Amino acid sequence: MIEFKDVSLVYPNGTQGLKNINVTIKDGEFVVIVGLSGAGKSTFIRSINRLVTPTSGSLLVDNEDILTFKGKDLRKLRTKTGMIFQNYNLVKRSSVLKNVLAGRLGHVGTVRSILNMYSKEDLSLAYESLKRVNIEEKIYNRADELSGGQQQRVSIARVLTQQPKYILADEPVASLDPPTSHQVMTYLKKINKEDGITTIVNLHFIDMAMEYADRIIGMRGGEIVFDGPASEVSEKTFEEIYGRSIREEDKIGGADKS
Numbered sequence: 001m002i003e004f005k006d007v008s009l010v011y012p013n014g015t016q017g018l019k020n021i022n023v024t025i026k027d028g029e030f031v032v033i034v035g036l037s038g039a040g041k042s043t044f045i046r047s048i049n050r051l052v053t054p055t056s057g058s059l060l061v062d063n064e065d066i067l068t069f070k071g072k073d074l075r076k077l078r079t080k081t082g083m084i085f086q087n088y089n090l091v092k093r094s095s096v097l098k099n100v101l102a103g104r105l106g107h108v109g110t111v112r113s114i115l116n117m118y119s120k121e122d123l124s125l126a127y128e129s130l131k132r133v134n135i136e137e138k139i140y141n142r143a144d145e146l147s148g149g150q151q152q153r154v155s156i157a158r159v160l161t162q163q164p165k166y167i168l169a170d171e172p173v174a175s176l177d178p179p180t181s182h183q184v185m186t187y188l189k190k191i192n193k194e195d196g197i198t199t200i201v202n203l204h205f206i207d208m209a210m211e212y213a214d215r216i217i218g219m220r221g222g223e224i225v226f227d228g229p230a231s232e233v234s235e236k237t238f239e240e241i242y243g244r245s246i247r248e249e250d251k252i253g254g255a256d257k258s
């Protein structure tokens with residue numbers, strides 16, 4: 001369980017990234033965070049594995065306040081939270097297999113990984129993870145030989161190999177075409193349901209959020225302006241999140257909402 005209690009984050013230059021966030025995310029939920037550019041979506045997600053550190057409040061992950069974490073505790077936190085990024089973050093010149101085995105890093109330690117001393121179990125876990133996202137035939141290809149959608153599937157396989165309790169995906173489909181975006185979202189949802197991994201995904205668009213999310217959190221200006229199931233999203237929600245009406249979008253021909 002993840003609990004934000006009065007969490008605020010002010011960046012060193014004075015920008016307020018998060019303002020008094022109070023929210024609880026239960027185990028197994030599939031939550032999508034939506035909001036305009038600058039709303040605080042990445043700040044929210046990155047706080048959970050301490051890529052950024054909130055400046056006040058408390059943030060409990062499995063009942064421990066992670067804002068006090070250092071050293072070993074931080075490493076443990078990052079092993080149990082798998083990250084997926086917009087730009088995949090693969091080592092381009094390495095093979096798909098090596099990239100996926102990197103998911104074991106937090107478990108096996110750096111020395112063994114540098115020496116490629118992965119166990120049979122790690123290797124079969126890597127292969128099974130690739131199979132689950134249907135990309136096992138690329139196992140010996142270099143990562144940069146793959147399309148964007150294929151690279152994102154490899155990055156999902158890497159996260160599976162990590163065996164995390166939480167998956168945090170920051171704009172995982174922002175660089176992909178619509179059908180490929182849906183494919184990636186479908187894999188994330190399937191893994192959430194099959195493995196019960198709590199998943200938090202940032203997206204710009206509420207329509208895609210509504211297709212996949214159990215729960216949508218709308219952010220604007222560092223604050224939560226909507227929190228509920230897709231069925232509760234209305235035109236008013238759209239206005240609260242995007243600061244303008246969905247009808248205006250129609251008038252200008254559905255221009256980019258970001």
Ligand SMILES: Nc1ncnc2c1ncn2[C@@H]1O[C@H](COP(=O)(O)OP(=O)(O)OP(=O)(O)O)[C@@H](O)[C@H]1O
Nearest residue numbers: 011013015016017036037038039040041042043044
């Ligand atoms: N390292 C930083 N230093 C200073 N300000 C920052 C930093 N990172 C983000 N911000 C600011 O904090 C606010 C929230 O940014 P954040 O990146 O969380 O938004 P976002 O919703 O993820 O936006 P996008 O959709 O563009 O990714 C913005 O005003 C942004 O400019």
Ligand SMILES: [Mg+2]
Nearest residue numbers: 041042043170
């Ligand atoms: Mg962002």
